[in-house]
Amino acid sequence: VVNVRYRRQHFARTLGITQRQLAEADRRPELASLGGAPDSYGARHLSAYRSALKRHPHRRPLSRQLFLNLKGGTGKTCLSVAYAYRLAEIGHRVLLIDLDSQAHATQHLGLPEGEVERTLYDVLIDKVPLEHAVARTALAELDVLPANLGMTTVDLSLMPMAGREYRLRRALDDLAGAYEFVVMDAPPSFGLLNLNALIAADDLFVPVLPDFLSFHGLKLLFETLGQLEEDLDHTLRRIVIVLNHYNPTTRIAREARSALRTHYPEFLSQTTVRQCTEFAQASSGGAPITALAPHCRGAKDVRSLVDEIIDAPIERGEEQSA
Numbered sequence: 150v151v152n153v154r155y156r157r158q159h160f161a162r163t164l165g166i167t168q169r170q171l172a173e174a175d176r177r178p179e180l181a182s183l184g185g186a187p188d189s190y191g192a193r194h195l196s197a198y199r200s201a202l203k204r205h206p207h208r209r210p211l212s213r214q215l216f217l218n219l220k221g222g223t224g225k226t227c228l229s230v231a232y233a234y235r236l237a238e239i240g241h242r243v244l245l246i247d248l249d250s251q252a253h254a255t256q257h258l259g260l261p262e263g264e265v266e267r268t269l270y271d272v273l274i275d276k277v278p279l280e281h282a283v284a285r286t287a288l289a290e291l292d293v294l295p296a297n298l299g300m301t302t303v304d305l306s307l308m309p310m311a312g313r314e315y316r317l318r319r320a321l322d323d324l325a326g327a328y329e330f331v332v333m334d335a336p337p338s339f340g341l342l343n344l345n346a347l348i349a350a351d352d353l354f355v356p357v358l359p360d361f362l363s364f365h366g367l368k369l370l371f372e373t374l375g376q377l378e379e380d381l382d383h384t385l386r387r388i389v390i391v392l393n394h395y396n397p398t399t400r401i402a403r404e405a406r407s408a409l410r411t412h413y414p415e416f417l418s419q420t421t422v423r424q425c426t427e428f429a430q431a432s433s434g435g436a437p438i439t440a441l442a443p444h445c446r447g448a449k450d451v452r453s454l455v456d457e458i459i460d461a462p463i464e465r466g467e468e469q470s471a
């Protein structure tokens with residue numbers, strides 16, 4: 150799982166150390182024995198070095214973040230995987246939950262279908278504790294709750310259950326401090342599973358494409374959300390629209406961006422994720438983009454999205470006054 154190689158310079162930068170400090174670390178016996186130096190560091194080296202050098206960032210209180218759009222192909226999976234991986238790469242403890250029975254996020258992380266033993270289905274329906282269902286990755290800071298086709302029937306199975314909308318929220322409540330971020334990749338549908346995810350979420354990320362169909366879809370999504378917040382008495386802490394697949398050379402993309410800026414100024418992220426072919430390569434290669442091709446536009450944009458979110462003050466809901 151997580152099939153990546155870090156170049157020396159990038160490895161040091163990701164750890165937040167100089168190349169000289171890296172050379173010193175390479176000589177520590179416990180790190181030297183891992184065989185990463187001089188230039189074949191993988192995800193597991195990143196975790197081992199970080200932990201030996203005590204370079205973890207300050208622990209944060211849990212944020213539960215959901216990537217959702219009712220439309221398919223907007224980049225929910227690409228962005229949620231890259232975002233979750235980037236957070237873990239800089240040392241935060243992250244759980245990525247694949248909510249989609251198509252299991253694209255699971256595959257993106259290089260987890261073969263045959264190796265998936267438990268999914269969210271077991272947690273929601275059979276009450277298997279979440280920590281027994283998660284899979285570890287080569288990056289010690291990143292765990293995954295994978296998906297498979299068995300999840301297709303989760304909505305049906307939830308239907309007759311008591312507290313059926315709140316099951317995921319409860320399961321996450323039981324995690325007690327293991328993670329700083331839970332990142333969820335939703336399927337493009339609206340049923341009980343996504344309702345569970347919304348109720349379990351603090352923050353909602355909505356990836357949108359720069360075209361006008363997506364723009365109208367957004368209006369519908371916001372109407373649905375407004376209704377839900379009222380009916381379920383759950384207020385999202387923040388909603389972040391992320392413009393994805395942006396190509397500034399096309400007029401339609403520029404117009405869509407300016408329409409978003411006009412109509413959703415308080416929700417639109419500063420970061421726009423540009424069109425970048427490495428995303429396709431990343432999703433098929435079991436390697437998140439920031440590790441696979443750290444210098445490409447897409448990786449830069451994902452890093453800047455992560456920085457923007459971790460640095461941003463929270464503006465919506467009750468947490469404000471806390």
Ligand SMILES: Nc1ncnc2c1ncn2[C@@H]1O[C@H](COP(=O)(O)OP(=O)(O)O)[C@@H](O)[C@H]1O
Pocket residue numbers: 220221222223224225226227228253393394395422423424425426428429430432447
């Ligand atoms: N910024 C981007 N630039 C280029 N291709 C992208 C970008 N974001 C996503 N893609 C590609 O678009 C397709 C759909 O993305 P995906 O994340 O699977 O969408 P969703 O999960 O919303 O259905 C994938 O083939 C992916 O590689």
Ligand SMILES: [Mg+2]
Pocket residue numbers: 225226227249253335336
């Ligand atoms: Mg997807």
